[in-house]
Amino acid sequence: MSDDVTRLPGASPVEDGPPDQLVCHVDMDCFYAACERLREPALRGEPVVVGMGYEPGDDAGAVATASYEAREFGVDSAMAITTALERLPRREDADLEDPDAPDIDETGLYRPVDLDHYQAVGAQVKEILHECADVVREVSIDEAYLDVTDRTNWEVVEGFARHVKQRIAREVGVAASVGVAPTLSAAKVASDHDKPDGLVVITPDELVEFLAPLDVEDVHGVGPVTARKLREEGIETAGDLADADRDALVDRFGERGGELHDRARGRDYREVTPRGDPKSFSRESAFGSPVTDAEPKREQVRTLAAAVAERAQREGALYRTIGVKAVEPPFDVNTRERSLPGPVDDPALVESAALDLFAEFEDVAVRKVGVRVANLSFTDRDQPSLASFTAAQAASETEPAATDGDDASDDEDGAGERDDAAVDATDGDASESPAGDGHKTHTLPPGQTSLTDF
DNA sequence: TCTGGGGTCCTAGGACCC
């Protein structure tokens, strides 16, 4: 029911042809690096690398953003910091006296990610964007689509887009690339086309010709895996994809195949709609090297569970599904999740459920663990009142949860034993938390460590 | 390039219900 909130009547796709719209895609250039330069002007003109999971001086983590100066040295997003340091040593290691030290002109400045700062800068940019358009879809911290159909027209849209860029540069101090096109996916292609500081307008007349020569991987939605498969069939460009047999694409790639075919032909029936509520929250973290011992992994799971639960509470979200992730070397991603009979806000339950689901990975080598909550509902909007929620919950709690001591893994064939008795409230009454913050808390009965009764 | 973190959507099989 809550899902329907995001599917407003006006948001249904137009079936009978491209919607007549003017879409503007705004994409900040090297946003994290630009934000660092904003508060540390000495970084301007220098190779800057912003690393995540990285602290000053260490060499763990990965590159979140590399400035264009750093990219000259072969440093790129998602690259391991160790690799980046090989190509671009840190400035601190330059030493004019030492012949073995790197040349200062071939060193870069490394900074750790500071999301709070970027969020604050991003908010200023978004404020401008909302002033420039009636509908804005914020895709990420540094990217948004604008529906500007009613604000401009094809004759003057270039000036309009230039105005948006200049406002961002003048009022916030960071550079954006802007693309304008009749569809979302083409606007995205347009903003990418002349980065950095680009401004590209693709009119409806030019659309097909513009797309045709592009690499097939430039089509939004074609990633490395699909691109490889397409190339194996001789489909190298967007034009090749546009000319390919649609039914064959659907056979091979499912509905997505048809969608990609459309996009390569300049057809994209999506409209610009604001983003709805989030669907899940997750936290994950990687170990420096794979860990086999149970306790350090369990400790990390506990930490992540607490962080996820805290996030949900902060955002006023209840969750009905709790899940974990365990990545085994070399890169085998395993996920396990369980759904509850009803939405809860219960940090202790997130922890015990996560540990329980994680049990089967306790004694194997794991390089990364994660915890997730999903099936979210938001208290102050689409959620039934606390009173009715509590009543419904009480009704499903009449049967006490069994503590059978079984391993979670033993439950595979025990589906018939599943019962609907949910998680029991500790004191038998579903009282609000003492803090009186409106959050109803739920915990497993003392001593219960298994979730086989989910 | 030996792979970080936070998300979304899709698919496929099985359970379960009518």
Added chain:
DNA sequence: TCTGGGGTCCTAGGACCC
């Protein structure tokens, strides 16, 4: 008792995006 088909929910994995 056997058979059928449709619909929905759940779980696991995969691809993609930023």
